[in-house]
Amino acid sequence: MTVFSATSPQSSRMRTRAHVVPIVLGGMAALCAVALVAYLLWPTWGTSGANGPDKLPVSVGGTLFNLPTTAIRMKIQRHSGPQERIDLDFLYPSLEPPGAPKHVTADTVEAAMQPIDRIFLSIAAHHDALAPEQRTATIYPRYLDQAATMPEDGLTMRMFRADTPYGNEDFYSAASPALAARCTRDAATPGMCLSERRVGGADLTFRFPRSWLSQWRDAAEAMDRLTAQLRGPRS
Secondary structure, eight states, rough: OOOSOOOOOHHHHHHHHHHHHHHHHHHHHHHHHHHHHHHHOOOOOOOTOOTSSSEEEETTTEEHHHEEEEGGGGGOOSSSSSEEEEEEEEEEETTEEEEOOOOOOTTHHHOOOOOOEEEEEEEEOOOTOOOOOHHIIIIIHEEEEEEEEBBBBBBBBEEEETTTTTEEEEEETTTTTEEEEEEOSSSSSOOOOEEEEETTTTEEEEEEEEGGGGGHHHHHHHHHHHHHHHHHOOO
C-alpha cells in the first residue's frame, strides 16, 4: 500500500506565502520610514535666497538701520548685527532695491552700458571724525575759488581751485531743500556727485550722477527719504 505524504503542494505554498507577506510588509514599512526621514531632512531653501528676510537690522557705529536685503551690494555684508561699513544701491527715482544683475559677456558689454539709474549709498561708522557739516563749513572754503555762480533755480555752484586736492571738482549747495554735494566734472566718464550726512554714530555717503542736478530738488528729496526709510527705531 502506497503511503502519501501528509504535506500537500497547496499547504507548502500557503506556508511560503505566510513567510513572504511579513517580509514584504516589513520592507514597505522600512521604505516609508526612509522616505519620511528624507522628507524631514531635505533642505527647504533655494539658491536664490528667496526665503530670506526682506530687511536686516544692522548696527553701524551704534546706530540701528533697517536695510533691504537685496539693496546690499556685497554678499558678505548681508547679515544682521553690528557692522563697520555697509554698501547699498537703490533704483532712481523709485528708490526700490535693484533686481539681480544681468549676465554680461564680452560680446554684450558695450550694448549693456546704460546711463546710471541708481543712487549709491555707503554707511560707515565715523568714530568721531569731523562731521560732514563741519567739513563743508571749515575745510572746503579754503580750497574754493572766490567766484561763485549766481544761484540757478536755487542751486549755487563754486569751483575748487586747480591747485587743491579737489582741483577737478565743483561744490554745489542749496538751502531748501538742503543740499551740499561735491561733484567731479564730466570727462571720459560722466561726472559723479558725493553728498554726506551724519546720523547718530554713522556717516551716510550718497553718490549719484552729476546730470541729476538738473532736477536737484528731486535728488535732494530722494536722499532725505532714503535716510528716513532706513533709519531704525530710535532708542
